[in-house]
Amino acid sequence: MHWDRLFEDLEGQLAAEWESERAALSAESERLRISRLDLRSRLRLMCEVGASVAIELANGRRLPVTVRTLGADWIAVESAPGDDVLHGRSVRIVPLQAVRGIRTDHGTLLSSLETTAESDTALRERMTFGFVLRDLARRRVPVHLSLLIGDDVHGTIDRAGADHLDLAVHDAGTARLAGAVQGFRLIPFSAVAAVRTPGDHRP
Numbered sequence: 431m432h433w434d435r436l437f438e439d440l441e442g443q444l445a446a447e448w449e450s451e452r453a454a455l456s457a458e459s460e461r462l463r464i465s466r467l468d469l470r471s472r473l474r475l476m477c478e479v480g481a482s483v484a485i486e487l488a489n490g491r492r493l494p495v496t497v498r499t500l501g502a503d504w505i506a507v508e509s510a511p512g513d514d515v516l517h518g519r520s521v522r523i524v525p526l527q528a529v530r531g532i533r534t535d536h537g538t539l540l541s542s543l544e545t546t547a548e549s550d551t552a553l554r555e556r557m558t559f560g561f562v563l564r565d566l567a568r569r570r571v572p573v574h575l576s577l578l579i580g581d582d583v584h585g586t587i588d589r590a591g592a593d594h595l596d597l598a599v600h601d602a603g604t605a606r607l608a609g610a611v612q613g614f615r616l617i618p619f620s621a622v623a624a625v626r627t628p629g630d631h632r633p
């Protein structure tokens with residue numbers, strides 16, 4: 431019996447050491463996995479669940495929104511009815527370079543650390559900010575641009591180049607007619623904090 435107890439104790443110690451080593455290896459593996467995560471991976475998971483967040487922009491604004499779609503260098507977000515008092519529900523295309531932070535609850539933060547599955551929106555995720563703006567120009571969708579510096583501007587995108595857009599400036603609620611256009615602006619993509627479109631238009 432003495433030897434049986436001795437071997438049981440040794441087995442227990444060995445099992446505890448193995449478990450401790452396994453836990454240490456698992457923790458190190460998880461730290462290594464997280465160290466390789468990029469912002470896009472976490473945003474992709476937030477889009478999949480339609481997470482509610484507050485996006486902080488480089489121009490100092492904070493947008494309470496639901497994240498919807500991730501592109502190559504942008505994210506599409508939707509304001510809930512009542513969140514945008516002046517404009518009701520609307521969609522914004524936000525260049526990732528204009529994002530300075532994302533506020534959310536702890537559960538969403540932790541769930542965004544999960545391993546991402548193979549995305550079924552791979553084609554959409556290759557669409558660049560310029561590609562989306564060219565589509566808005568083609569469709570003649572009125573837009574409201576929030577700029578990193580200076581006042582917001584409303585109008586219709588006439589064309590979008592590789593790194594800039596031409597905007598025909600006119601009042602909200604009016605069509606882009608020659609008599610309604612108040613002027614033209616050439617705006618670099620790098621100056622844009624967000625592009626707001628009507629709620630019925632989504633990328």
